[in-house]
Amino acid sequence: MARGTTIRMWRRSLFILMALMFLGFGVSIARLVQLQIFQGENLQQMAIDQQLKDTKISAQRGTIYDCNMKPLAQSATVWTVVLESAYLPDNKTKELVATGLSEILELDKNEVLEKAKKKSYYTVIKRKIESDVKDKIIQFQKTNKIKSGIRLVEDYKRYYPYGDFASAVIGFTGTDSQGLSGVENYYNDYLTGESGKLVTARNAVGTDMPFDYEKMIPAKNGNSLVLSIDEVIQHFLEKNLEEGIANFNVVNKAVAIMMDVNTGDVLGMAVRGGYDLNHPFDIVDDNMKKEIESFPEDGKAKAKAEALEKQWRNKAVSDTYMPGSVFKMVTASMGLEENLVTENTGFNCSGSLVPFKGARPIRCHKHGGHGAQTFLKAFCNSCNPAFISLGQMVGAQKFYQYYDGFGFTEKTGIDLPGEANGIFFSKDGSMGPMDLAVASFGQNFSITPIQMAVAAAAVANGGYLVKPHIVKQIIDPNGNIIRTSEREVRRQVISEDTSRKLCEFLQLNAKEGGAKKGYVPGYRIGGKTGTTQKIGQSGPDGLDYIASFCGIAPADKPQVVLLVYYDTPKGGSYYGGVVAGPTFQQVMQDVLPYLGIERKYTDEELVILDIPTPFLVGSSVSEAKNKLERLGMKPVVYGSGDMVVSQIPEAGVKIPKGGTVVLHTAQDTENKTVKVPKLIGLTPSNANKTAVASGVNIVIKGAISNGAGAVSVRQSIAEGTAVKQGTAVTVEFSVQNQPTED
Amino acid sequence: MSLKEKNVAYDLSLFEEVTINQQDNVLELPNKGSKTNKKRKTNPFFVLAVSIFSFICLGIVGTVVYNQVQLTELTANINSVTKKLNESEGVYTQLQVKTESNLSLSIVEDYAKNELKMSKIDPAQIEYISLSKGDKATIKNDKW
Numbered sequence: 001m002a003r004g005t006t007i008r009m010w011r012r013s014l015f016i017l018m019a020l021m022f023l024g025f026g027v028s029i030a031r032l033v034q035l036q037i038f039q040g041e042n043l044q045q046m047a048i049d050q051q052l053k054d055t056k057i058s059a060q061r062g063t064i065y066d067c068n069m070k071p072l073a074q075s076a077t078v079w080t081v082v083l084e085s086a087y088l089p090d091n092k093t094k095e096l097v098a099t100g101l102s103e104i105l106e107l108d109k110n111e112v113l114e115k116a117k118k119k120s121y122y123t124v125i126k127r128k129i130e131s132d133v134k135d136k137i138i139q140f141q142k143t144n145k146i147k148s149g150i151r152l153v154e155d156y157k158r159y160y161p162y163g164d165f166a167s168a169v170i171g172f173t174g175t176d177s178q179g180l181s182g183v184e185n186y187y188n189d190y191l192t193g194e195s196g197k198l199v200t201a202r203n204a205v206g207t208d209m210p211f212d213y214e215k216m217i218p219a220k221n222g223n224s225l226v227l228s229i230d231e232v233i234q235h236f237l238e239k240n241l242e243e244g245i246a247n248f249n250v251v252n253k254a255v256a257i258m259m260d261v262n263t264g265d266v267l268g269m270a271v272r273g274g275y276d277l278n279h280p281f282d283i284v285d286d287n288m289k290k291e292i293e294s295f296p297e298d299g300k301a302k303a304k305a306e307a308l309e310k311q312w313r314n315k316a317v318s319d320t321y322m323p324g325s326v327f328k329m330v331t332a333s334m335g336l337e338e339n340l341v342t343e344n345t346g347f348n349c350s351g352s353l354v355p356f357k358g359a360r361p362i363r364c365h366k367h368g369g370h371g372a373q374t375f376l377k378a379f380c381n382s383c384n385p386a387f388i389s390l391g392q393m394v395g396a397q398k399f400y401q402y403y404d405g406f407g408f409t410e411k412t413g414i415d416l417p418g419e420a421n422g423i424f425f426s427k428d429g430s431m432g433p434m435d436l437a438v439a440s441f442g443q444n445f446s447i448t449p450i451q452m453a454v455a456a457a458a459v460a461n462g463g464y465l466v467k468p469h470i471v472k473q474i475i476d477p478n479g480n481i482i483r484t485s486e487r488e489v490r491r492q493v494i495s496e497d498t499s500r501k502l503c504e505f506l507q508l509n510a511k512e513g514g515a516k517k518g519y520v521p522g523y524r525i526g527g528k529t530g531t532t533q534k535i536g537q538s539g540p541d542g543l544d545y546i547a548s549f550c551g552i553a554p555a556d557k558p559q560v561v562l563l564v565y566y567d568t569p570k571g572g573s574y575y576g577g578v579v580a581g582p583t584f585q586q587v588m589q590d591v592l593p594y595l596g597i598e599r600k601y602t603d604e605e606l607v608i609l610d611i612p613t614p615f616l617v618g619s620s621v622s623e624a625k626n627k628l629e630r631l632g633m634k635p636v637v638y639g640s641g642d643m644v645v646s647q648i649p650e651a652g653v654k655i656p657k658g659g660t661v662v663l664h665t666a667q668d669t670e671n672k673t674v675k676v677p678k679l680i681g682l683t684p685s686n687a688n689k690t691a692v693a694s695g696v697n698i699v700i701k702g703a704i705s706n707g708a709g710a711v712s713v714r715q716s717i718a719e720g721t722a723v724k725q726g727t728a729v730t731v732e733f734s735v736q737n738q739p740t741e742d
Numbered sequence: 743m744s745l746k747e748k749n750v751a752y753d754l755s756l757f758e759e760v761t762i763n764q765q766d767n768v769l770e771l772p773n774k775g776s777k778t779n780k781k782r783k784t785n786p787f788f789v790l791a792v793s794i795f796s797f798i799c800l801g802i803v804g805t806v807v808y809n810q811v812q813l814t815e816l817t818a819n820i821n822s823v824t825k826k827l828n829e830s831e832g833v834y835t836q837l838q839v840k841t842e843s844n845l846s847l848s849i850v851e852d853y854a855k856n857e858l859k860m861s862k863i864d865p866a867q868i869e870y871i872s873l874s875k876g877d878k879a880t881i882k883n884d885k886w
Contacts (some may be wrong), residue, residue: 159836162846520799
């Protein structure tokens with residue numbers, strides 16, 4: 001064969017080969033360029049979406065603690081039961097699953113079966129189940145060999161261990177763990193963490209391939225809040241408010257706020273008529289429930305929504321009221337600060353006052369008039385004419401200046417949602433002469449309870465208007481403090497000297513004036529009562545009132561201010577001193593020792609002080625007699641034995657000095673009885689004498705600071721009842737010349 | 743043809759008789775002892791080296807695979823234990839909440855008063871003690 005032919009053939013072949021290769025690869029390369037460069041980004045994203053599974057990792061919501069780090073609200077892991085009905089192979093399995101799940105989750109079987117029959121990969125059966133229920137479901141799956149079709153998805157649930165405790169302050173969260181009221185809502189951004197992500201590879205069927213690819217971005221849990229609220233103080237407020245609501249049939253909730261006058265820390269904020277934070281959508285008030293039921297079907301939902309809004313409302317910051325005579329401490333500060341009056345300035349009260357020519361007279365609560373009195377006496381008498389005169393001396397412009405200075409024209413800035421502002425006569429502060437007259441004793445304008453508490457704190461702490469706050473600290477999940485609430489003084493309203501004088505006024509008022517019911521022996525308490533007519537807001541029965549009491553303690557160096565406020569008491573009395581005073585007294589009796597404030601009795605207090613009966617059972621008769629005589633008690637011995645076998649009253653029961661303690665030295669003498677005498681309508685000393693003469697003891701309750709004017713109104717054991725000798729009968733006293741309208 | 747006999751005008755060699763050498767169609771068998779078919783002599787050191795190297799490679803690959811398996815198993819264990827920890831923490835919180843709700847101050851007070859017949863501490867039972875604040879000095883430093 002010729003060489004030239006071979007080479008040519010080779011060359012031809014090579015050429016064709018090259019051409020084919022170029023054609024073939026060229027198309028491939030062109031396609032590659034199109035896919036990689038032009039469509040590359042889109043295709044990469046599609047591949048990622050298809051090949052990777054993105055699972056959200058929920059962040060745990062932060063905890064809410066009280067000031068002593070006691071958890072008031074915290075989240076825990078729970079599960080959502082999800083049915084993947086598309087994976088259930090046949091109807092028999094679906095029936096089995098529906099039966100099992102409905103039994104464990106306490107649901108209607110037909111509803112579950114209906115969901116099981118759908119061809120779905122994700123149907124929620126029940127949310128927020130706890131670990132015991134989850135374990136039952138897992139056991140059910142194992143027992144019945146159900147490998148797919150039921151999935152448990154992790155979630156969080158918010159727990160409130162103490163139910164309705166501090167419900168208005170703490171608030172609650174919704175289904176998606178978002179805060180809907182209270183501190184949960186106000187600090188929602190801090191409490192909510194940042195969700196994490198778990199990205200895993202998945203195959204064409206959708207199953208995870210964690211060993212192929214897995215990347216986790218951990219969730220960042222929410223920050224926690226440390227409140228200034230003290231759980232113990234809050235408990236005292238709520239307990240005593242409940243008692244007051246029951247005793248005086250209060251129909252429209254009650255509020256108590258205790259605040260540190262120097263720092264603005266809110267130590268307790270109780271709104272009774274509260275609700276269980278674990279079940280916020282349940283209506284608590286039975287009357288409200290009945291009312292909703294009476295609505296037609298189409299109106300029920302709206303009625304329920306309105307009822308819930310009312311239930312969740314924080315009355316302490318969101319509702320306004322007319323402060324009444326409690327506001328007189330503010331008017332008094334104006335007069336003293338402007339040097340218009342001193343404590344000895346004379347005023348005359350004839351029972352009413354015509355504020356200006358042509359006006360109708362405004363009456364004092366004492367229709368006969370207080371007569372001539374010093375300003376200090378007028379304050380203790382809560383005399384309206386005296387304060388009208390003082391208001392006129394101050395003048396409308398100056399009055400509004402102080403009104404504004406005490407913070408009544410602006411919100412306090414407390415860290416709670418829904419804070420309202422007060423309502424004055426006009427937006428620019430202008431007042432007519434009648435407006436000035438009634439405003440001087442706290443009528444016809446409205447403020448919020450928190451505004452009143454803050455103003456009272458300013459009166460007590462040297463004149464400084466402090467900003468109140470509920471949250472003391474914010475801490476991160478590792479316990480590091482990221483924010484602290486410091487004392488914030490907005491301005492000084494009155495001088496320290498005026499503040500000191502007002503504290504003395506308030507202290508005297510609590511000892512000898514209209515605020516006697518709030519007096520606590522051994523403590524220097526200062527207070528002012530208020531009885532306000534709900535003008536324009538009264539119910540169908542007629543006039544409704546708000547009974548309030550605002551006080552400070554200790555009056556010589558104030559640390560706390562307490563405002564107690566009952567809306568519409570319907571049980572016998574509506575006066576601030578009668579309704580709110582005992583609550584104030586009881587709260588202070590509980591709180592002041594807890595705060596470590598020492599009791600210091602004056603000599604007059606020691607004289608009328610009740611003494612606890614000592615424990616004498618088992619002692620010899622002579623020993624027991626000596627002990628009792630040293631304490632100023634009278635021993636009465638029955639039986640001829642040498643040893644005391646029983647005593648009446650029992651150890652610990654308090655009786656006045658000179659009270660009788662019966663000592664039994666033989667079992668058969670224990671049945672001796674005496675009849676309880678009439679103890680109503682007597683002064684404390686007469687009541688004690690009568691009781692001792694009859695062989696019983698009395699335990700004194702009520703206004704009894706110095707006994708003046710106090711008369712017994714109630715006895716715990718009825719007259720004529722046969723009781724064992726020495727039995728203690730509780731006698732309640734009330735002050736006779738208590739102001740009836742202030 | 744020798745150059746002497748060459749005629750430059752004519753190539754007389756073309757006219758000479760060409761004698762064809764007939765080759766014998768006898769194929770010679772290769773010698774058994776031929777050098778070309780002799781087995782190569784293997785170097786034992788080389789073999790040893792190759793074997794050792796192979797074992798080492800196998801060992802490394804095996805170790806890597808084993809480590810990966812261990813890592814995978816440990817990761818799975820860690821994930822499983824972490825999951826259990828989260829669940830346990832959840833159970834702990836739930837139980838703690840239940841305990842706390844049964845130990846609220848109102849329940850405790852109610853139980854103490856009504857069941858145990860206890861009464862509140864009397865102020866007379868409290869004795870306040872004043873503690874001396876101790877010696878102290880104030881150091882003034884103008885630099886601060």
